Amino acid sequence: MNYNIAVIPGDGIGPEIVEEAKKVLDAVGRKYNHVFHYTEVLMGGASIDKTGVPLTEEALAAAKKSDSILLGAVGGNVSTSPWYILPPALRPEAGLLALRKGLNLFANIRPAILFDELKGACPLKDEIIGNGFDFVVMRELTGGLYFGERKTEEVDGIRTAYDSLVYNENEIKRIARWAFDIAMKRNKRVCSVDKANVLDSSRLWRQVVKEVAKDYPEVELTDMLVDNCAMQLVKDPKQFDVILTENMFGDILSDEASMVTGSIGMLASASLGDTKLGLYEPSHGSAPDIAGENKANPIATILSAAMMLRYSFELEEEANAIENGIKNVLKKGYRTVDIMSEGKTMVGTKEMGQFIIKE
Ligand code: NAI
Ligand code: MG
DSSP states (O other): EEEEEEEEEESTHHHHHHHHHHHHHHHHHHHOEEEEEEEEETHHHHHHHSSSSSSOHHHHHHHSSSSEEEEEEEEOOTTTOGGSSOGGGSSHHHHHHHHHHHTHHHHHHHHEOGGGGGGGGOSOOOOOOOOTTEEEEEEEEEEGTTTTEEEEEEEEEEEEEEEEOOHHHHHHHHHHHHHHHHHHHHEEEEEEEOOTEEEHHHHHHHHHHHHTTTTTTTSEEEEHHHHHHHHHHHOOOOOOOOEOOHHHHHHHHHHHHHHHHGGGGGGGEEESSSSSEEEEEEEOOGGGGGGGTTOOOOOOHHHHEEEEEHHHHHHHHHHHHHHHHHHHHHHHHHEEEGGGGGTTTOOOOOHHHHHHOOO
């Protein structure tokens, strides 16, 4: 098959890590008979320097036309880069928000995987880690508290502020479907997280998720209150397969989930909408402190490319091939600087990419 991928290298380490992910995709293409065509799209600081804005209409149109999007990261050193003298709407990160909005990407998936070989980096105790864990947090991205009506005003001479948390059943249905679809490709368990003991929006959430679950009889659905979930993530993360939750709970829980794996250079993410077109990117930023030094860990970006194969192109075997390649390289003891430990062999960005291709 032929696939058209919009590639957004972005800023800082972005171009270096995206380059390695492209090479890995090409290697998968050679092995399984696929051709990946890349169209480079400008975004972030790179776009500001050339066009004056972080995302042009043409760039957005090119992304929309593609089958899927692979992104490095955008942004520079916030205290020294001239991009940050600009008003917020013209800064690099505004390009990313415009892209997510322009493509209506309402579902954000962040896997939290603890690779056997990196158990040492996990802040949890050995007895909690056990045989490791592998779950995903599925966060609703375009509704809820962050998008509701808000206001700050004086009420009887007292400064008062409010934000509103609104969800309608359609918004809940579409994200729930993604969660169940993904659970079907994994271990067939969804844990829906809410605060239904207090919030009306959570009670509707719980009801609608249950209704959607009827279409997925093979998937086991459980509910959990968000405060309990925050505890369970550090007490027993092994219990989870897919955690499904609304925007703010997901924002907080996905950061917590990523930290229990202990390594920022390893965390992939996907943002999905109503179509197969998704945005795949590492969870970390553009790391301007190590840009251009061949030091960045490309694994989060390469894992994001594997997610693209799985979720946008339905190439499960190919996605597994990438993930197994990464596991083998780690088993052999190769490490970039961010995951380096005693007795291991330190390698650079390019070398890590090459080793993964070999595996
Ligand atoms: P960051 O994630 O870029 O870096 C934090 C620390 O982790 C740094 O010490 C960096 O060297 C290290 N690090 C990050 N990724 C790494 C990798 N792949 N391999 C090895 N080490 C790695 O976060 P920071 O410093 O807060 O932000 C830098 C810039 O990135 C800012 O302009 C920020 O706005 C932007 N940013 C962009 C994001 C995106 O494009 N989605 C997300 C987060 C931040
Ligand atoms: Mg956050």
